[in-house]
Amino acid sequence: MQFPILSVLTIIPLLGALFIATLRGNEAIVAKNARWTALWTALVTFVLSLVLLFNFNAADPSFQFMERLVWFAPANIFYVRGVDGISIWFVVASALLTISAILASWNVITTRVPMYYMAMMILLTMMIGVFSSLDLILLFVFFEGVLLPMFFIIGIWGGARRIYSSYKFFLYTMLGSLFMLLAMLTIYVQTGSTDLTVLIGHHHLPLNIQVWLFGAFFLSFAIKSPMWPVHTWLPDAHVEAPTAGSVILAGILLKMGGYGFMRFCIQLLPEASQLMAPLVMILSAIAIIYTSLVALAQQDMKKMIAYSSVAHMGFVTLGLFSFTHQGMDGAMMVMLSHTIVSAALFLCIGFMYDRLHTREISAYGGLASITPHFAVIFMIFMLASVGLPGTSGFVGEFLSMLGAWQTHPTITAFAAIGVILGAAYMLRLYRACCFGVPATQEVRRMKDMTSREWLIFAPLLLIVVWMGVYPTTFSNIYQVNLTEILNPQPPHHGVAR
Amino acid sequence: MNIFLRDAVCFAPELVLLVGALGALIAGTYISNGYQAAQRLAYITLAGALVLLFAIPADGAMSFGLNFAHTAATQFAKIWVMVACIGTLVLSFHALARLQVQRHEFPVLILLSALGMCLMISARDFMALYVGIELQSLSLYILAAFVREDERSAEAGLKYFILGALSSGLLLYGISLLYGATGTIQYESLMRFISSGAPNMAVTLALVFILSALAFKVSAAPFHMWTPDVYQGAATPITAFFTTAPKVAGAMVLLQLLHGPLAGAGAVWVQILWALAALSLIVGAFAALMQQNIKRLLAYSTINHVGFLLMAILAGGQDGYAALLTYLVIYVIISLGAFGVILLLQQQGEAAEQLTDLRGLSRRRPRIALAFTVLIFALAGVPPTAGFLSKMYVLLAVMRGGYAWLAALGVLTSVVAAFYYLRVIKLMYFDEAPTSNMITNNKPSRRLVALLIITVILTLGLMLVPSAVIAPAILAAQSIGY
Numbered sequence A: 001m002q003f004p005i006l007s008v009l010t011i012i013p014l015l016g017a018l019f020i021a022t023l024r025g026n027e028a029i030v031a032k033n034a035r036w037t038a039l040w041t042a043l044v045t046f047v048l049s050l051v052l053l054f055n056f057n058a059a060d061p062s063f064q065f066m067e068r069l070v071w072f073a074p075a076n077i078f079y080v081r082g083v084d085g086i087s088i089w090f091v092v093a094s095a096l097l098t099i100s101a102i103l104a105s106w107n108v109i110t111t112r113v114p115m116y117y118m119a120m121m122i123l124l125t126m127m128i129g130v131f132s133s134l135d136l137i138l139l140f141v142f143f144e145g146v147l148l149p150m151f152f153i154i155g156i157w158g159g160a161r162r163i164y165s166s167y168k169f170f171l172y173t174m175l176g177s178l179f180m181l182l183a184m185l186t187i188y189v190q191t192g193s194t195d196l197t198v199l200i201g202h203h204h205l206p207l208n209i210q211v212w213l214f215g216a217f218f219l220s221f222a223i224k225s226p227m228w229p230v231h232t233w234l235p236d237a238h239v240e241a242p243t244a245g246s247v248i249l250a251g252i253l254l255k256m257g258g259y260g261f262m263r264f265c266i267q268l269l270p271e272a273s274q275l276m277a278p279l280v281m282i283l284s285a286i287a288i289i290y291t292s293l294v295a296l297a298q299q300d301m302k303k304m305i306a307y308s309s310v311a312h313m314g315f316v317t318l319g320l321f322s323f324t325h326q327g328m329d330g331a332m333m334v335m336l337s338h339t340i341v342s343a344a345l346f347l348c349i350g351f352m353y354d355r356l357h358t359r360e361i362s363a364y365g366g367l368a369s370i371t372p373h374f375a376v377i378f379m380i381f382m383l384a385s386v387g388l389p390g391t392s393g394f395v396g397e398f399l400s401m402l403g404a405w406q407t408h409p410t411i412t413a414f415a416a417i418g419v420i421l422g423a424a425y426m427l428r429l430y431r432a433c434c435f436g437v438p439a440t441q442e443v444r445r446m447k448d449m450t451s452r453e454w455l456i457f458a459p460l461l462l463i464v465v466w467m468g469v470y471p472t473t474f475s476n477i478y479q480v481n482l483t484e485i486l487n488p489q490p491p492h493h494g495v496a497r
Numbered sequence B: 001m002n003i004f005l006r007d008a009v010c011f012a013p014e015l016v017l018l019v020g021a022l023g024a025l026i027a028g029t030y031i032s033n034g035y036q037a038a039q040r041l042a043y044i045t046l047a048g049a050l051v052l053l054f055a056i057p058a059d060g061a062m063s064f065g066l067n068f069a070h071t072a073a074t075q076f077a078k079i080w081v082m083v084a085c086i087g088t089l090v091l092s093f094h095a096l097a098r099l100q101v102q103r104h105e106f107p108v109l110i111l112l113s114a115l116g117m118c119l120m121i122s123a124r125d126f127m128a129l130y131v132g133i134e135l136q137s138l139s140l141y142i143l144a145a146f147v148r149e150d151e152r153s154a155e156a157g158l159k160y161f162i163l164g165a166l167s168s169g170l171l172l173y174g175i176s177l178l179y180g181a182t183g184t185i186q187y188e189s190l191m192r193f194i195s196s197g198a199p200n201m202a203v204t205l206a207l208v209f210i211l212s213a214l215a216f217k218v219s220a221a222p223f224h225m226w227t228p229d230v231y232q233g234a235a236t237p238i239t240a241f242f243t244t245a246p247k248v249a250g251a252m253v254l255l256q257l258l259h260g261p262l263a264g265a266g267a268v269w270v271q272i273l274w275a276l277a278a279l280s281l282i283v284g285a286f287a288a289l290m291q292q293n294i295k296r297l298l299a300y301s302t303i304n305h306v307g308f309l310l311m312a313i314l315a316g317g318q319d320g321y322a323a324l325l326t327y328l329v330i331y332v333i334i335s336l337g338a339f340g341v342i343l344l345l346q347q348q349g350e351a352a353e354q355l356t357d358l359r360g361l362s363r364r365r366p367r368i369a370l371a372f373t374v375l376i377f378a379l380a381g382v383p384p385t386a387g388f389l390s391k392m393y394v395l396l397a398v399m400r401g402g403y404a405w406l407a408a409l410g411v412l413t414s415v416v417a418a419f420y421y422l423r424v425i426k427l428m429y430f431d432e433a434p435t436s437n438m439i440t441n442n443k444p445s446r447r448l449v450a451l452l453i454i455t456v457i458l459t460l461g462l463m464l465v466p467s468a469v470i471a472p473a474i475l476a477a478q479s480i481g482y
Helices: A006-021 A026-055 A085-104 A113-134 A136-143 A147-157 A160-191 A209-224 A234-240 A245-266 A270-296 A301-322 A326-357 A370-388 A394-405 A407-434 A449-468 A473-485 B002-010 B011-032 B034-055 B072-098 B105-122 B124-144 B151-182 B187-196 B201-217 B225-232 B237-256 B262-290 B294-315 B317-347 B366-380 B386-401 B402-431 B445-464 B466-475
Strands: A063-074 A076-082 B061-063 B068-070
Touching: A006 A026, A006 A063, A006 A076, A006 A085, A006 A113, A006 B262, A026 A085, A026 A113, A063 A301, A063 B225, A063 B262, A076 A113, A076 A136, A076 B317, A085 A113, A085 A245, A085 A326, A085 A473, A113 A136, A113 A147, A113 A245, A113 B061, A136 A160, A136 B386, A160 A234, A160 B237, A160 B294, A160 B386, A160 B402, A209 A245, A209 A270, A234 A245, A245 A270, A245 A301, A245 A326, A245 B225, A245 B237, A270 A407, A270 B294, A301 A326, A301 A407, A301 B402, A326 A370, A326 A449, A326 A473, A326 B201, A326 B225, A370 A394, A370 A407, A370 B034, A394 A407, A394 A449, A394 B262, A394 B294, A449 A473, A449 B294, A449 B317, B002 B011, B002 B061, B011 B034, B011 B105, B034 B072, B034 B105, B068 B072, B068 B105, B072 B187, B072 B317, B072 B445, B072 B466, B105 B124, B105 B237, B124 B237, B124 B294, B151 B187, B151 B201, B151 B225, B187 B262, B201 B262, B225 B366, B237 B262, B237 B294, B237 B317, B262 B294, B294 B317, B294 B386, B317 B366, B317 B386, B317 B402, B317 B466, B366 B402, B366 B445, B386 B402, B386 B445, B386 B466, B445 B466
Parallel strands: none
Antiparallel strands: A063 A076, B061 B068
């Protein structure tokens, strides 16, 4: 048996959390040790995820690094782990963004520090678990398990309306995921298996059942990703969450929705997905235009980025459900780019909030001359979010619209309006923050980037430019999977029962 | 002679309970420190019964004619009744001392009601069933009013007694109707009679009465009215007892009745059970939203859980039986843990009566708060806790049984219920403690801490090793149904 790298990846953060739990003594020292433990654990996890990445064979469309243990024999439920080209990036990104999140909370989180980092570590375990589990039940456990640490992170270290937001986050997502559970159980009742490697491509459920299942899965992932009109939890959660919470929420948790669409709707229920594709694309187009307009009217920076996230995830679903190679490629690129860019933008807002303790756009101004380094960084990420060629945002949006255009030109034309609106609200934000005259004397006294903040932004900056200039590095890994999804090969190892 | 001997072997756990109860009564009366002696004797008795339950082969033998059955399922259920009783004894030690009611009758009553539950579970004859139910119920009435000086406790006992007597009357009336229609009250011959023809009016009526009475015993809505009051009024360890053991026995009686002698009348009881399950789910979820008292909250939470139990019974089939048994086991574990937390808090000088007493608990007692968090999430059925495992298994059985709408209702009410479970977490973690909070730091009781650690480990560990509970449940389920 090969080295169980995925299980090790999942367990390391959990061990980190347990270690933090055992820390005793002076409060300040415990806090310091908790921070460093969390940081080192996340770093080790990240390095290990890179090992995973470099050993990954991009030419092979099947799941790799497979682990299979009997979890519960009588019911034919196994502990199955494995990654393919679609999921592997998210494993790496989870570890990377956790490092950013930990660094971003370094001096900001001052109350109940050990507990905070324990929550972060458990969150990392759950995120890696979601993206590398291939058994429906196991995946559900992780998917739902993500809620718990996030609930605490928003509820304890959040802003003024943190309790309302944490409840809304938890209950909204739980509602969706429980319907997903029913769908998973239905699949199990129908096929006798919960193993995705057995299910994908080998079982063709009757179309009428597929449509019901699609409805349940769609509800769950539409809430998670989120899509209009079930997106309302997201702005609340973002506004109240601490910066690190927003980073993880926008960077990884939303991608669970997109990943779920890919894995469950498109791979597992291909016929129903084809059937429902126009509906999904219309919803995506509405989401893109509507939330872009809403973003345009926001006074709170975090809320604005939150709405822009909904719009970006609209491009993901638009590309995915076009059922073209370019569209799906674009959807993946939008997801990967948004992972980095939205996280970076929330970190930028965190930078400003840490200094002035307000997220009102009108409270800033003139940062280009006061904090020039920061203004440059902010500009790059802002342009990446707009989708300027040469940044990561361009590749994905372009490809996803190119794909969607081939099947549904009218819907795509409407969605394209969103690109212009996107430029409008982002430029408005940037102008108000970085140009003009400072709103108050406090703004003039703002300090530029510290070395810790450079450390946070540098890797993200590198990735954004890399992804914009040479996207093949990133898209190479999942190309064979997209080909396989669009032209399913006959199963190469005997049909399961 | 041989027959007597065989009956005695089959009945050995019950005989031990009976002898133990009487012995504890005598010892309690004649020994100066009666409570201590009775309590110790009760532990020994329950442990002995447990050992016998494991030791005696559950081969489906019938004893005393065809009146009592000893199958793998009955053994399984009885084992968990014993565990619930032992748990209650552990929970009660400090609480009874605090309430100054360390009387030797307490262990005696626990043993007697355990005996009643064992009779209920094994009964294969309505007379035997009735005797078992009455023995159990009468013990429970007294237990509810055990803190005699407390008005609330007395009120709880009286309320429970009056409504319980009514339900016993309903049960007797149903049995008499059944006897009138069929000429027998013996399960096996009833089964032959009821499955041979379409159910007639008398059988239908009898079924309605019997089901209503049993719904009262397991506190299924709309026969749940007594539950919150009795839960609140009774002393906390006794509430823990009400939450666990009688639910195991009641659910087993329902399961063995409906999928045994009354299986032929399925067309009638399926609808009734559907409605009972749906109402319990809804009442358990929505009525709990407004509760301010911890024990009332747990009462409604119980009603919600009973909805899931009824769903499993409704689903039937090997999956349904195994799901019910699994649910019962995990439910007993979680409930004992949850009440353990409340009692540990009270033992340490916290009020732990109203929900607001929990404010800021994570600051004052982080470890207890963490344990409570795990158990609350388990009650809510959120992974990675065993509560999720049991809910998922029931939902699976229900989906397989073809009741997709009921499953959807179960899921929806779970989300509503999650709201009030989250409230407990919110009070403990998000809210600050009131400033005037005086903390008296008693040394934490070792037995309560041990109980908590065991239940929390099981709550998390069973998710890793689900076979530990599901495999025996599946084995036991194979002996159910005819």
